[in-house]
Amino acid sequence: MISYPILLEKFQTLLKENQLKFTKQREFVLKFLYENDEHFTPEEIYTLLKQKYPDINIGIATVYRTLALLEASQIVSSISFGTAGKKYELGLKKHHDHLICTKCGEIIEFLDETIEQQQKLIAKQFNFKMTDHAMKIVGLCKNCQD
Amino acid sequence: MISYPILLEKFQTLLKENQLKFTKQREFVLKFLYENDEHFTPEEIYTLLKQKYPDINIGIATVYRTLALLEASQIVSSISFGTAGKKYELGLKKHHDHLICTKCGEIIEFLDETIEQQQKLIAKQFNFKMTDHAMKIVGLCKNCQD
């Protein structure tokens, strides 16, 4: 897994290349996602950041704007979650897919090479230039089956 | 593929079992999805229905309510489409997955047995009771690669 200083540098380079500025709000969002290896809604990121760092000045709009920026830069990725918006996670880890529990909302990650290979094959078959792919298995997790 | 009269009967039985009523609004939505074998947003379904049958009385709220009902009954299924809501399609055909073009928005369906099998296997591995699964391959379709 990539270390935080390296990730940060990557982000700063990317900003510079696009004449964008490096601000503490942007860093806070990045750092938050790095340190919390889960899936969050923009709202959650906003609330938890405020809670953890009561002194920082950040607005929900900035969280949205930053996430959009990070997603466009392929630094974070998002996953749609039912009717209720998207959840974001750091996107730099090895590609993986998700099991989503409809009852408790838990998201479990997994990686399956057979599926990865098969996806490439399918894209090729359809003359599709694949930029991303995602698989969700929806159901009840072990704990919620009672 | 299931014929419309049979689908309709299935729907009516389902309604009866749950002490729900069979209304023309509900039938219009069902019929629309049967006759238009594509993916639609609630808004699209509403607008197109109004356009095709200027005389019917139906509100957007009813479309939402009907789609929720149909989805809960597993008659239609939905697919999340970027930040902009969900699209619905009749869910009675054989399970299939989607290729989504990020430029023109086209959705291509495909079916791959290898992937279907693999998904079952994974759910089992994680002790997950799978109720649904979905795969999206996102990218540029043949026409949009220029």
Add this chain to the structure above:
DNA sequence: CTGACTGCAAAATCTTTGCAAAGAC
């Protein structure tokens, strides 16, 4: 300094809800 970024609040979307009237059974 200059131009990008930010927070705020307002606006725009998208979806759900309350309610009185209409409709199914």
Add this chain to the structure above:
DNA sequence: GTCTTTGCAAAGATTTTGCAGTCAG
């Protein structure tokens, strides 16, 4: 008749935008 469903408009929820002040480079 009874109880569900409907359309409407209002309310909610979520996300985006305009703008004047702030900040990075």
